[in-house]
Amino acid sequence: MDNNVSTPEGRIQNLIEAINRRNLSLAVVGSGYVGLPTAALFADAGFQVVAIDVKPVLVNAVNRGVSPLKEPGLNKLIARNVDAGRLKATLSYEAIAQSDAVIISVQTPLNKNRKPNLSYLMNALKKIGKNLKKNMIIVVSSTVPPGTMNERVKPTLEALTGMKAEADFYLAYVPERIAPGNALKEFVESPRLVGGIGPKSTKIASELFKTVCKTVMETDASTAEVAKLAENTYRDINIAYANQLAIICEKLNVDVMEVIRLANTHPRVNIHLPGPGVGGPCLPKDSYFLTHMSKLPCPNIIMTARKINDYMPSHIIKSTLKALEKTSKNIKTAKIAVLGTAYKGNVDDPRLSPAQPIIKTLLNLGLKTVAYDPKCEESFGAEKAESLNDAIKKADCILILTDHKEFEHLKLSEIRQYMNPNPIIIDARRIIDKEEAIRLGFKYYGLGKHSP
Template identity: 40%
Template sequence: MKLIGLNRGEVKRLFKEGKVTIAVYGLGKMGLPLAAVFADHGANVIGVDISEKVVEMVNRGENHVKEEPGLSELVKKNVGAGRLRATTDGVWAAKQADVMVILVPTLTDERGNLKLDPVYDVAKKIAKGLEKGDIVITEATMPPGTTESLIPILEEGGLKLGDFGLAHAPERTMTGTAIRDITGQYPKIVGASDEKTLEAVIGIYETINKKGVISMSSIKAAEAVKVFEGVYRDVNIALANELALWCEEHGLDALEVFKAANTQPYCHLHMPGAGVGGHCIPLYPWFVINLAKKTNPRLVKTAREINDSMPHHVVELTIKGLNEAGRPLKGSNILVLGLTFRGGVKEFMKSPAIPIIRELKEWGAKVHAYDPLCTKEDAERFGAEWKEDFKDVDALVIVTDHREFKNLKLDEIAKKVRTKVIIDGRNVLDAKKAEELGFVYLRVGKV
């Protein structure tokens, strides 16, 4: 059922009655949850992915994104009900669908320059199946202006913008909470090519999101919202890190000061730490930097420099801690706790553990690693030896805030290590207890 020209109430009714077919391109960590949620609210959903294995699993009712709570049940339920299926044929899916959602990975280099080939490839396939009245929505986060750059590709099938609608509705989700985020943690942001398309897209997302929709004046404005969210986080984490370094220099406990300052409602100092990782926060600032022509985003650039420097600072703290304990870094056994960039999520993109391991080895340390979500092969991939115990360890370096690390039994660890040094890069341990047990305990913002 074509939706352009219908009001949002009519769209919601047709959606719930199963008369709307949506093709979701990309069945990864964000795409599969979105497809399952669409199906669970009544839509006929076709998931599209280049991986035959992923497609086969979905069609069997199996979920390949294991770390997403509730997704396995949602996939099984809606495949069984006939509302969710998958294919590798993107052209066929476009021919069947009324709405096409692009949520494929956008690849980047170290400076945030996007390699948009996956997005362009999907647009080419959609163009071959596009019909009058269809709507194409991008959800992948991209530099402002990118969605509209797809118009010439989408028009290659013979239709012109206006015959079909175009919109951007950025995903505002995190791995591990995607279903919660999609269905009502935050309002959905939407920008569209015209008012009729906007009205229909609002109806789509109001159907699945309890928090509703915030409509933007343009597609580009909607793209900027998601990018700015990431830039805000990066800049404010950098501020916290810089103030934490200042506190170290002046003998203060940054967390004590931050906690007190944050009782004032206009102060929101973030948590300092070992570094910023993931696919989002370290990369979105580069979209702003790289698109700047007349302006010079000095603050954004400086924030990136500060946050990228924090893994090196953790190595500096490791040297300091060992020296206080009477040992050099060279030849010491260092156990890095955490390989992933964030607690509870097995993802390594720009994880601070990677440069920390590399630099520790350059100093001549014997580097070991442990992560409850990872394997021996993961550790070896980043140049560390796998180690699940604390025997003969000279320094523990906590890089990831896994729940397991917050509950370390320090009294037992104290009996096993060779040298009592802890570098807490995520502020997860009880400093007082560590010090009572004789550990040299250092963390970002307190030395």
């Protein structure tokens, strides 16, 4: 790409032409569940892409043409583009100096006080600043609190480089909108928000993402920051409503799933499904990101919803203990088979999974706890079963926490033979056929149906 064009308009046009010709090299900083699909898709669109990460295992896998993540379609995509010479991975940030655009996709978790921890982002910016060159495009895709782009990212890069955003380099916020398990399709098909630090940055970043995303929606960086948090917070609130509705239905001996099904026939109602809690890298933290600097003069529905969702693991524990007591099980000797440690079905991601506090509490209570997940390696301190049969053998209670497809059609008649007498099923995802379970002699308790 020619970086010697003198006028601002000429430089912008030069960048757009380079994007359209795929004569632009791209670095993706942070190559996890979001960054690696990003790198692979841009490579597949024809760009030269280098994925930068701190994990040697990940870098080595990519350079062998193998996906280190269990993401449908990603292994094939990586293999094709590594073989074509368009995709490689490295541990070195020096690769940025040979790039024309950088997409930052590092984690932005909460700290122990539930405040935003932007240390990974700030460390990445410092390393990028050492290698940033004129006319470079910098895109942040990590979820950030409102004001981060203007108050943290822009000043940091300008101070490190002596250059000015919009004049010497271009800076935009393009939040990710993908879910593990369907990342490639959602990256391409979900409308993508592009918020530049100014109109020039918006235009250039928009042209870049149009090469991969079907729909791009332009705005400013601050609005994009809040919009990203608003969509995730909405989902968190909706799930909290479903969870509270489930608890109410248990008290009334009414089936919450039937209530939700009927209510959702109203054209303006869309209630989500209840569960054992809300996990994953986004929803549990984004409410805190949205509200951490806002002192509201009114009741805070956002944090109330968060408290409800945080309560759900405790509710599942209480239901489990009551079920054991009602079936005269000895808590000191009872065995619990936890099915599912991933935060949601059909993914291998255990981050902030509700299984973690549930398993921790069971272990602290002295219950023998075995965990089985066909996709996720994490067991959160429980004994890790290598198969479903190993998990349920001599178990007193099956606790279903993740709605993997493998768990939706369990052969209950066979499972019944492996378990101890008076077996219990605690169905926190409502994926088991209750009538069949009862007919086969299980004590069945489904979230939102009736409490033990």
